[in-house]
Amino acid sequence: MNELRRTFLKLSGSAGTLALATAAGVLKPGPAWAAEWNQDAFAAKAVSDALKNLGATNLIESKDIVITAPDIAENGAVVPVAVTSKIANTQSISILSEKNPFPLAASFTVSNGGEGYVSTRLKMGETSNVRAVVKADGKFYTAVKEVKVTIGGCG
Amino acid sequence: MAEPMKIRATLQGDVADVRILMMHPMETGQRKDSKGQVVPLHFIKNVVVTHNGKVVLDAQWSQAVSRNPFLGVRVKGAKAGDKIGVTWTDNKGDKRTDEVTVAAPS
Numbered sequence: 001m002n003e004l005r006r007t008f009l010k011l012s013g014s015a016g017t018l019a020l021a022t023a024a025g026v027l028k029p030g031p032a033w034a035a036e037w038n039q040d041a042f043a044a045k046a047v048s049d050a051l052k053n054l055g056a057t058n059l060i061e062s063k064d065i066v067i068t069a070p071d072i073a074e075n076g077a078v079v080p081v082a083v084t085s086k087i088a089n090t091q092s093i094s095i096l097s098e099k100n101p102f103p104l105a106a107s108f109t110v111s112n113g114g115e116g117y118v119s120t121r122l123k124m125g126e127t128s129n130v131r132a133v134v135k136a137d138g139k140f141y142t143a144v145k146e147v148k149v150t151i152g153g154c155g
Numbered sequence: 156m157a158e159p160m161k162i163r164a165t166l167q168g169d170v171a172d173v174r175i176l177m178m179h180p181m182e183t184g185q186r187k188d189s190k191g192q193v194v195p196l197h198f199i200k201n202v203v204v205t206h207n208g209k210v211v212l213d214a215q216w217s218q219a220v221s222r223n224p225f226l227g228v229r230v231k232g233a234k235a236g237d238k239i240g241v242t243w244t245d246n247k248g249d250k251r252t253d254e255v256t257v258a259a260p261s
Contacts, residue, residue, distance in 0.1 A: 037200050042217045078221045097219060101185070105219035114204070114211035115170065119227030123183065123219050 041104050047096060047131070050104040054094055056133050056140040062087065065143035067132050068119075076124040076149040083132040085116035085141075092135040093118055099128035125152045157251040164239045164257045171233035171257045173204065175226045175241050183218040198246055199224060205240040206230045235259040
């Protein structure tokens with residue numbers, strides 16, 4: 001790590017070299033393999049817009065998606081949410097908290113042996129449905145679970 | 156400089172159970188500080204989890220993910236000694252990468 005850093009410092013010794021390196025694509029801003037952040041979907045204020053920008057149309061209700069979240073969350077700032085998809089070939093999992101100012105909370109793309117399972121913690125402004133949207137084989141599946149929030153976590 | 160993540164990867168059969176704890180304020184852009192000033196948006200946008208260098212999970216997040224985010228994932232076909240890497244990038248361009256080896260079940 002340290003040696004790498006030194007090489008980097010040497011390389012960036014003169015601004016000219018740095019500009020050259022950037023131009024040559026050696027130092028790309030941001031990880032090159034990361035998918036582009038879905039600005040439109042994350043900025044959407046309505047659930048339907050967020051879904052549309054995710055490309056999720058013709059949602060199919062599915063019992064093969066299990067949302068693990070508390071029935072009552074005392075603290076809306078930390079609501080543990082886990083989504084397990086038993087649908088074969090799960091490609092992506094998105095989680096929406098329907099009454100948040102921006103409903104789309106997270107979107108996960110699974111590949112190379114990653115299982116259809118994610119677990120995280122979300123902020124929830126008020127009591128609302130948590131919706132999971134799973135993409136598998138080009139089709140979109142969905143499930144909801146209501147979480148009652150005692151103290152909102154968006155303030 | 157961002158603080159290191161806490162990552163634990165334990166083998167359960169042929170599935171590695173990976174649990175990651177990141178240190179980040181995850182500001183929503185709606186909270187006000189004690190002086191009544193709005194604290195600007197500052198949150199992790201992207202998290203990439205790799206298994207022996209191959210991307211297994213690419214997460215896009217919004218500010219709705221809790222402070223000091225937790226992420227749990229499962230990686231199929233993992234063996235003890237495999238490398239699990241995690242990189243996050245936030246909306247200010249700050250990033251952090253950490254790596255652990257998969258531990259054998261105890």
